Amino acid sequence: MIKYFSVLCLVLFCSFNTVNAQNFSTHQVKRGETLESISKQYYVTTSQILELNPDAKKALKPNTILIIPISKSTKPNETITNELDGFREHTVQRKETLYSLSKEYNVSEEDIKKYNNSLYANPLRKGDVIQIPIYKTTKTLTETATTKPYIVLPKEGKWRVAYKFGISVEELEALNPKMGDTLQEGQQINVPSNKVAKVEKIDEAYSYYKVLPKEGFYRLKLKLGLEQDELEALNPDLKETGLIEGMVLKVPFSKNTSTGTITPETEKVTLSNRLLSSDTKRLAVLLPFRLNRVDFDSITDTKQSIKKDPYLNASLDFYSGILFALDSLKNMGISVKVDVFDTKHEVSEVGKIIENNNFESYDAVIGPLTTETFEKAASELKALNVPIISPIGTNLKLYDHVFQSRPADDLLKRKVINFVKSDSLKNNIVIVSDAKNQNIANELKREFNYSRMVFSKKTKSGADANYVNVSDLKSVLKPGKNYVFLETESEGFASNVTSILASLTRQKVSEDDTTSSEVILITTNFNAAFEGDEISNEHLSKLQFHFSTISKSYNETDHRDFIKKYETLYNITPDKRAVRGFDLTMDVILRLATSNDLFLSVNLAPSTEYVENKFAYKKETFGGYYNTAVYLVKYENLNLVEVKP
Known part of the structure; x- marks a missing residue:
């Protein structure tokens, strides 16, 4: 029987209570900031901040958006900015880490990586000569932002309004806790009043991209194919603000737009030859085993339960492929810790699983199988930006972190x-x-x-x-x-x-x-x-x-070892569900082992192929990822063969 793995603790989400109609500012928490330091910056008390942001009592996490009441004080805000003033060389000594160097030179780890790009892919090694940025600190006095009412125009969504007023989508949501998931024409919302002179126009000749958590210029270069100076030329404010989670960037339309047509397939990549990370990967698997319905009184009763329940049957087949993939990955030297959860084919159960476990610690989530349960899991994990992969679903709501592995009809x-x-x-x-x-x-x-x-x-x-x-x-x-x-x-x-x-x-x-x-x-x-x-x-x-x-039948000659090992382990020939479980798990983990995360792997490994399935993900301009790789096959001499382009 499936064994449940223990997991850690409840994930805490930042939520905003009802805010009365008055003037507010927003603040994105930086690493090291406290309620006291933020209250001094805006000339308000910590109790005033907590009144509007009650969850800040529990934890003040970096990148959290706080609502800040506008102080009645006329004192301006003091803003501290760091301007690059040169570099100093440093030869890495034994036991030195990015963390220790950041403390020694009073710069962030991200700043060190930014000017030493090789550190994004390789660990710090003794004898490496790296550049440490030197910053000149300046203080500027700015007026505190206030808000004004704005009437939503036809066809305007959150990102369009955010882009217009030079703020992130998260900041717009923080200023308008009650505005809902989508904007309606004629709806009145709050926008920053000090951004009036900088209202941006939406140019339909361009596409637009929303910056995800922890994305720097290096990741955007891999995703969008644009250098930092190219992005800054299209988005001049970037030179002053840097990248902020949720901000909307103008990008060339051809760089990151999806179409309904099939583009020529890119060259396939064999990921097992490009292993980068030796860290243990954490994977969560959500499947509808419905073990609460299984009769365990005898072996006969158990078999009967499995036979009667199509969800349990499908889950066991798929999971056997996952286990077989984990064994193959272990032989490659890749360590994977897997936690398996029984969704019971219930939307409410999915909510309980995510609420009661620390999903922020996972590198990826596979499942659930059905559309309703997958939608619940995807929406719940949206705030964490944890990649979630649908094994069989189509026409899904593609949030930024969703991967639809089954190609659309x-x-x-x-x-x-x-x-x-x-x-x-x-x-x-x-x-x-x-x-x-x-x-x-x-x-x-x-x-x-x-x-x-x-x-x-x-x-x-x-x-x-x-x-x-x-x-x-x-x-x-x-x-x-x-x-x-x-x-x-x-x-x-x-x-x-x-x-x-x-x-x-x-x-x-x-x-x-x-x-x-x-x-x-x-x-x-x-x-x-x-x-x-x-x-x-x-x-x-x-x-x-x-x-x-979406999948071709495996060739018994080419995959003789795969079939033989599977039959030895399970005393049965693998069916399509088992092979899909194997192929999907291999792809997810190998992408994680060859890239910094699953999102970056889309560009670093544009096309992969395994026993019966292949994966070539494309990204929606404002959304997640969908697989475009399908096979064309034909009958030839009583066999199915792939038709090569």
């Missing part, structure tokens, strides 16, 4: 359409469909406006009869190559069409033709209808049946 459809379009010869295209899939047929007709369409015969009542005649198909075929789309979920209709087409392929359409017709069968929606007992694999092979899929 539209990508599968587009893969097939692009394949047909890539054939430079003028070929005949036929679309065969039943009434249920007429919308797909019409969509294909728009893609290939010169194609010809054939629909299922009807019964007297007007329902699909799920068959066509030989003459229906023979009349639309031409000498030479014919691409035939078959769009159906009816096994009987699929059997009828494939058997007729198999009899017609490589035959002369009429006595006058000198060339026979070749039929290549295709579908944009591969489903159970094409795998039923009525379907002949010989017919599918003869028709070179093409379809796209």
